[in-house]
Structures are given as structure tokens and as C-alpha cells.
Amino acid sequence: MEEYFHALKENYHGSGKKTLSTESRREKLRDHVRAQGFAALGELTSILGVSESTVRRDLEALEDAGQTRRTHGGVYWTGETDTISTFRSHRDDGWARKQSIGRMAATLIEDGDTILLDGGSTVYELARLIVNRPLQVVTNSLPVAHLLSTSDSIDLIMIGGCVRRRTSVTIGPMADAMLADINVAKTFLSVAGVTERGFFNSDMMLVESEKAMLAAADQTIVLADSTKFGKVSLSQICRLEDVGQVLTDSELDKRWKSIFESAGTELLLAASASSSAPTPTASQGAPVASDSSIHSNSLSPSSHHADSANSL
Numbered sequence: 001m002e003e004y005f006h007a008l009k010e011n012y013h014g015s016g017k018k019t020l021s022t023e024s025r026r027e028k029l030r031d032h033v034r035a036q037g038f039a040a041l042g043e044l045t046s047i048l049g050v051s052e053s054t055v056r057r058d059l060e061a062l063e064d065a066g067q068t069r070r071t072h073g074g075v076y077w078t079g080e081t082d083t084i085s086t087f088r089s090h091r092d093d094g095w096a097r098k099q100s101i102g103r104m105a106a107t108l109i110e111d112g113d114t115i116l117l118d119g120g121s122t123v124y125e126l127a128r129l130i131v132n133r134p135l136q137v138v139t140n141s142l143p144v145a146h147l148l149s150t151s152d153s154i155d156l157i158m159i160g161g162c163v164r165r166r167t168s169v170t171i172g173p174m175a176d177a178m179l180a181d182i183n184v185a186k187t188f189l190s191v192a193g194v195t196e197r198g199f200f201n202s203d204m205m206l207v208e209s210e211k212a213m214l215a216a217a218d219q220t221i222v223l224a225d226s227t228k229f230g231k232v233s234l235s236q237i238c239r240l241e242d243v244g245q246v247l248t249d250s251e252l253d254k255r256w257k258s259i260f261e262s263a264g265t266e267l268l269l270a271a272s273a274s275s276s277a278p279t280p281t282a283s284q285g286a287p288v289a290s291d292s293s294i295h296s297n298s299l300s301p302s303s304h305h306a307d308s309a310n311s312l
Contacts, residue, residue, distance in 0.1 A: 025050070026058045033068055033077045040074040069150040076150040095121075097225040097249040100270040102126040104247050105188060105223055109135065113185050116213055117144050119169035119206075120190030122223045130154070138182055140175060140209060142168040157182075164206065171205040179212035187217035189243070191224050193231035196259055198240055199224075200233035207235040219244045226252040240265050 020028070025048060032047065033039045044055045059075050062068040069078045102125030109115060111134050117123050119141035127144045130137075131151045139145050140159040148154050161175030189210060193200040199222060201207050214220050220243040229252060240246075240263035250269045260267040 022058075026061060029055075029058050030062055030067060033062070033075055036077075038074055038076050044075075071150070071152075078147065078150050094225055094227060094249075096272055097227075097251065097270075098122040098125050100249055100272055101223050101225060101247050102129060104268060104270040105221065106130055108221060108245070109133070109186065111135070114138070114183075116182070116184045116187040116217060117141060118188060118190045118210065118213060119144070119167055120223070122225065123188055123190050126188060126223065138184060140170045140213075142170075159209075161209075162205075164203065167203070167206070169206065169209075171203070171209050175209050176212045179209065179216050182216045184217050185219065187213045187220045189213060189220060189222045189237070191222055191228060191237060193233040194222075194224055194229045194246075195232050196240070197232070197236065199237045199243070200231075201235060201237060202233040204235045207237050210237050214238055214242065221245045221247060223247050225249050229253075229256060239263070 029044065029048065032044070041052065041055060044059075045052050048055065059068060059070055062075075063070055067078065068075045070076075098121055101122050105126045106129040109130060114136040115138070117127060117137060117139040119139075123141065124143055124147070127137075127139075127141075127147050131148060132153055134153045136155040136157070137144075137148055138157040138159065139148070140161070142163065145156060145158050148156050159170050159175050159178050161170035161178070162172040163169070164171055189199075190201075191199040192202055201210065214237070222243050222245070224246065226249050229248070240260060243265055245266045245268060246260060247268050247270060250271050252269060257267060
């Protein structure tokens with residue numbers, strides 16, 4: 001560790017005759033906090049060879065950029081990790097849809113709620129919107145836990161078990177046993193496929209954990225963008241009628257509305273950020289999210305096998 005600190009100092013000061021620009025200094029600071037996860041204020045002033053007030057200004061800039069969060073005596077990294085960057089690689093494949101669904105899902109959560117968050121990129125977008133809210137959150141997702149662990153307002157409970165590296169979620173008998181002892185108001189679930197038969201994922205061990213998540217909740221809400229509809233995967237999580245609400249984007253074919261009405265499940269469609277003056281509409285009951293609307297597209301309810309091996 002001493003060699004690491006020494007190398008950083010050399011990068012900043014060299015022979016002591018040269019200092020880096022503000023931009024370069026903040027880049028080095030960002031790299032250090034990202035690598036360590038947490039850094040103390042005194043540690044940073046020592047490494048950088050600058051005053052405490054300078055470090056504070058740099059940390060304020062990083063926090064404004066959403067990359068760090070200051071706390072007593074130091075700073076946490078809250079930006080992207082390698083796993084989260086993997087989520088971001090899906091940006092060209094409908095990331096805006098996932099963000100719109102996340103925004104709608106956040107409106108269904110009340111301050112003080114106890115909720116359970118599954119893994120997956122759409123659920124992660126929801127997690128980004130609740131960091132500063134007073135909630136109790138249970139999750140099996142390492143990226144979600146990492147994000148929420150920096151919050152001063154969230155009581156975080158992490159589900160234990162075996163880590164599925166590709167999706168960074170915990171699964172297995174230990175996870176299922178812990179879920180069996182948990183009670184939450186709402187579970188937010190990711191899926192790889194939706195057909196008239198129900199909801200699916202390709203990982204059988206994950207599906208067992210997701211069944212336990214359903215059993216732990218007073219209400220289950222599925223988050224799935226429109227590309228997941230009409231696709232089936234290896235293992236069924238539950239039937240359509242087993243969940244209270246399904247949140248998806250406005251590109252979903254309107255024929256799905258009658259399918260969910262028959263199942264008695266509420267379907268909510270989130271309008272894209274570019275949509276103007278959307279009209280809230282749902283498959284049944286009163287609308288609960290201000291950005292929901294009904295549009296039709298060429299996507300049909302016919303079943304295809306899900307290409308994705310997970311709910312990302």
C-alpha cells in the first residue's frame with residue numbers, strides 16, 4: 001500500500017517542481033476512490049500533497065457528477081463499477097426504456113416502505129432514483145447493494161448466498177432460506193421473458209430465489225421492457241395472475257392490454273422521456289403513475305425463446 005501511495009505522489013508531483021491541473025488532479029483522485037471504494041480525507045490530502053480545502057472542493061465536484069458521496073471523515077465511490085459498466089453496455093439496446101420504467105416504479109414506492117429489489121438493469125435504474133429516500137431495502141443484487149450502501153436514509157439488508165458472477169446476484173439455498181424469513185410490502189422483479197403463460201428466467205436457481213421473493217411480498221411488481229414480451233425462457237417464475245402490476249414501456253403492442261385484463265393484473269406503460277403530455281392509462285383501476293400511456297407497436301404476444309440468459 002505504501003508503494004501505491006508513493007507512486008501516486010510521484011504521478012502528481014514528480015520531482016516536486018510540477019503539479020497537475022485541476023482536471024488531472026480530480027481524475028487521479030477519482031481513480032483512487034474508485035479503486036479503494038472508500039478513502040479518508042486525511043489520506044487524500046497526503047496522497048495528493050494539497051490542502052484539505054482543495055480536496056474538499058475536488059470531492060464536491062465529484063459528488064455533483066454523481067461519482068462519489070461524502071460522509072464523516074471521507075468519501076465513498078458511488079459511480080460505475082465494472083459490473084455496472086456491463087449494465088451500461090446495454091444502453092444501445094433500449095436503455096431509455098429501462099430508465100422510463102424505473103421512473104414509473106419509483107412513484108409506486110412510499111417513504112417508509114420495506115421493499116425487495118431483484119437484480120437486473122431495469123431494477124438498477126429504479127435503485128438510482130431512491131438513494132436519498134427513507135426506506136428499508138432488501139436485495140440480492142451486488143450492484144444495487146453497492147449503490148444504496150452509501151445512503152444515509154436507507155436501511156439496507158443484503159441477501160446472502162452464492163454469487164452468480166455474470167449477473168452479480170446471490171442465489172442458492174442460503175439465499176432462499178433467508179428470503180423465507182423476510183416480509184416486505186413490495187417486491188420489484190426482473191424477468192427475461194413474458195408470455196400468456198407467465199414470467200420466465202433462464203437461470204433455474206435464480207428462479208427459485210425469485211419464487212421466494214414473491215412469497216415474501218404483500219405485492220409483486222414486475223419490471224420488463226417491451227422486448228421481453230412474447231419471449232419464453234427455461235424456467236417459469238409464476239403466472240400472470242400471480243403478480244399485482246407489470247411495468248413496461250410505451251412500445252408494447254396494445255394487444256397485451258386484454259391479456260393482462262383477463263389475468264386480473266394491472267399493466268402500466270411508461271412513456272419515453274421525449275413523449276409530450278402523456279395521458280395516464282392502465283389496464284385496470286385508476287392510474288398510479290403520471291408518465292404512463294398506451295401506444296401500439298408491431299410487437300405481438302407470440303412466443304419466442306428469450307435470447308438473454310438473464311433478466312438484464
